[in-house]
Each structure stands twice: as C-alpha cells, then as structure tokens.
Amino acid sequence: MWSACYAANRDTLKPGDTLNSSDTLVSAMGSFTLSFTALDQNKPNYSYLVLEGTESVGYSFLVWIANGNTPIMYPTGALTLDRNGTLKITQKGRDPIELFSAPRTTTINSTTSVVVATLLDTGNFILQELSSVDGSTKQVLWQSFDYLASIFLPGMKLGVNYRNDHTWLLTSGAFTFEWDPKGHQFQIKQRGVLYWSSGAFRDGTFEFLSPYYGPKNESVCNFSIVSNENENYFTYNTTVNYSNLWMLDSKGYLRQTLSDSAAESVQSKPTGGCDGNNTDGGxxxxxxxxxxxxxxxxxxxxGFFSPVIESSEPTIDSNTSLGISDCQAACWENCDCLGFYFNFDNETGCRFWTGKSEFNEDTTGNTTTNYFVLTKSSREKETPKSSRRNAHKWIWIGTAIAAALLVMVLCISCYLLRRKLFSEETNPMIENELLEWMESDRSTGDVKGLQNDRKMGNNLTVFRYASVVAATTNFSEENKLGQGGFGPVYK
Structure with missing residues (x-):
C-alpha cells in the first residue's frame, strides 16, 4: 500500500503522494533532483519548486522552475499527485498551482492503468500513464521538457508544436534562444528583437556556430531536425559519457559546457560580441x-562616479525585471549616459550616471565595485585642432572636385549645342545656294558644298530631291538604265 507522504531519495510520486518542503525527488542514477528551495538570498521565505542537475554530473545547474512567476511561502508548499491524475503545487491559505489536470475526455482507464510522476536521469520530470498489468508506459501526459528555462539538454526540443501552438525556447533575462522553422537556424532575441542568428543548418553544422568537440578532440553532438505537419524542431543527443549542455546567460551569450571526471571546458559562442554596430559572427x-x-x-x-555639479545624482530605475542587458541598452540610447551599475544586490534594476558626473578609476584597491563605463572610440578622442584640420582639408577637396565637374559639364554642353546648330543650318543653306546658282551665271565652283574646281559654263540644271524621286518612280527597276562604278543610273 502506497504511503500518503513521500520519503526522500526516491524518483516517483504515485497517486495520493506528496512531496513537501523538506523532501527531495532524486533520479535513479542521482543525476537530478526536484525540491523546494529559495532562489533569492534576500527573500529566504519565498520558495520555488526547482529541478537541478547535481554534482554527480560534474557541477550543479538549474534546469526547470515550476512556479517561476508565483513564489510560495516556505515551508507551506507541497507537490501533490491526487488520485484523479492532477499534478499540483499546494500552499497554505492560497489556491493551488496546477501543473497538469487530466481532461474529462482523457483515455485514462483507472482499472487497467495508473498515473505516476517520475524524475528521469535525462533531467525530464514526466507525468505518465502506466499499465497496471506490466508497468509499461501507455502515454506521457505532461513533461517538464516542454517548459524550458535557460538550459538546453540532450533530448530537449527547440521549435514549434503546431498541434497546440506551443513554442519551445530558452529564456534568460531579456534574451530568448529560439529555433527559426522557416530558415532552419537558431536566433537569439533581446526583448523580442532579433539580436543574433546562427546561419542556416548545412552539412551537419551552422555557419556561425563552431563544431562541438570534447577535451579529447572528439565530436560530442549529433544534431537532428524534425519537420512535419505536427511540429518543427531542433534537438540533439550526446555521443560522450559525460555531461553536455547548452546554456543561455543573462548577457545574451550562448555557451556549451562539457564535463567529465577529468576535465571541464566552456566554449563561448560568438553572440557575446554583439553591440548594435557589430555584424560579425551572426x-x-x-x-x-x-x-x-x-x-x-x-x-x-x-572605481567610482563623482558629481561634476554638486547637486547631480544618478538616475535610478527600480524595476527588478531589468538585467544587465536592459541597463546597457538604456544607457546606450541616452547620449548623456556615461555608465551604469545595478540598483540591487541580485543584479537587477539600473543606476545611471550622466554627463554631470565623471568616473574616477581606483587602482589602490580601496573599492571592489565594478562599474560599466562607456568608453569612446579613438576617432571620438581626436583633439579639436586635429578635427578642424581634417574638416578644412575635406572642404578644399570637395570644392576642387565640384569646380572640375562644372567645367566638364560646360564643355560638353557647348559641343552638343554647336553640333546641333550646324546640322540644322548647313543643309538648307547649301540647297538654297544651289537654287540661286541655277538662276544665275555663276560657275559651279562658287557654290558651297560642291567639290568641283573646274570653271564651267552655267549649263547645269539643279533639281530638288523630291522631283528626282517622282521622276524615277521612287528609283524603281523599270526606270533603271544600268549600273556603273559610281552606282545605278536611272532614266
């Protein structure tokens, strides 16, 4: 008969079992634990149901938080699986937080099956229907792998479930790590705005993600992409015997961590250098x-900031949802901002210093506070005299280029105008002089446009071109007399 209160160091909750604030679920090999804990040292009475990796895999890390937006008072919280198959967190004096409740149309048959919640050695906490005959799994009703935090483990998915419009993504502070189903690439977004992309997946890797190798230079990952009418997602499995995970941190860095009993390495991905101007590495x-x-x-x-004007004070934003990336973005957008620091000890909120203050670096060791100070590029540090000299140089260069272009345009315009006038006036002039000559006693040598320097009598008749066309019937073959060295001869 199952007990109503679940003891520590077990991996499964059965119907009617409860995991209270002093108990812990532990996976079969001891790799992961599930328990209530306080995440904020400043608020020790606020507890969360947390799934963590243990030191047995090389280091501890947080995988999943069941009630991240709804802390409960310690030690009143408890995780319960009731006999109707509902998995929920209960707390004294408040409504329970349901993680899963079986719908009325469910196919669960209480006479042939049983619903249990199990913490697996993959780091997945699942609610599953088991056969009461042989204990085999009939279906998984719910799993923590569908609700990712900032850790991406082998077997997890990044992408979209089209059946229920659920999105699998990592979240850390202002950043999310997502899968782009259309482009088949990773994307990191800051407050919903695209910040970095990995490049498309080709030949087993991504353009802006280096290959994954372990301490012995062996490949540690096998990538898989699944795309069909029900879902589109990326997943991976590990090819080594030690821990292999990806982590998105609150500064927008994507890291891969590898660990075994002998060595540990951390590879920083190229997302860390993105500052708004930089377009390298995705x-x-x-x-x-x-x-x-x-x-x-x-x-x-x-060091420390000191006021230039005695009454100046830092600007404070006490919003505890703001992290380092938010403070940095706000300071970057404000042209008067010189630097910032966190407003609270848990590195949330923002404290900004403006141009009414100056930063004094301390190399004596009297302070340990690290401020984030905005430093200018070298071109911003030029002396005013040098800047003016460069400005004058470019003014003279620009003036010379403009003058040269103007002279060139005038020359071209004059040439085109002269050519146009010549073509319009010369031919009518020649034709008129020929007609004049026909009615006079001048020789052909006096007529412009005729290349004949012999002095002949005026016994030559001049015809207009239209008259010649009419007389020869438009130079028809019937009026052609023959062909000479200078062309055809017409009647």
Missing part, C-alpha cells in the same frame, strides 16, 4: 543613436 545591426559610433563599448572598471 550579430544583427541595430538602429543606433547618432552619438554612438563603431568602437564605442562598455568596459568593467573599478
């Missing part, structure tokens, strides 16, 4: 304020 260029230039960047510096 970074996306973002609209920038006119006061920021390529090479401007934030640096961690030890």
């Amino acid at each position: 970074c996306q260029k973002m609209p920038q304020p006119t006061c920021r230039h390529l090479g401007d960047r934030f640096e961690k510096k030890v």
